[in-house]
Amino acid sequence: MMRPQWEWALDDAEGRALDRPISPVFTNQFDAEQWLGENWRELARQDVVVARLLHDGTQAAAAVALRIP
Incomplete structure (x- = not known):
């Protein structure tokens, strides 16, 4: 049995997926x-x-904007 996988896809200001850092x-x-x-x-x-939360490769929730106040 395969366990579910949750991970974060991390994007830059232009919406491109970053390869570093990794979740x-x-x-x-x-x-x-x-x-x-x-x-x-x-x-x-x-x-x-x-940051976009992925569940088994599919976005599972609304994207989260990361801003330092």
Whole structure:
């Protein structure tokens, strides 16, 4: 049996997928969302503008804009 995979697709200001930094792969949505909550500031410093949560390769929720106030 295959476990579900949750991960974040990270995009730059032009909407292009970034190859770095990369998101870990999670087995549940809660852990994926918790990781983003803990790491969003560092991701924003690395030019990530939008994070999209993927479930088994399909977008599972609205995109999240990462902005440092």
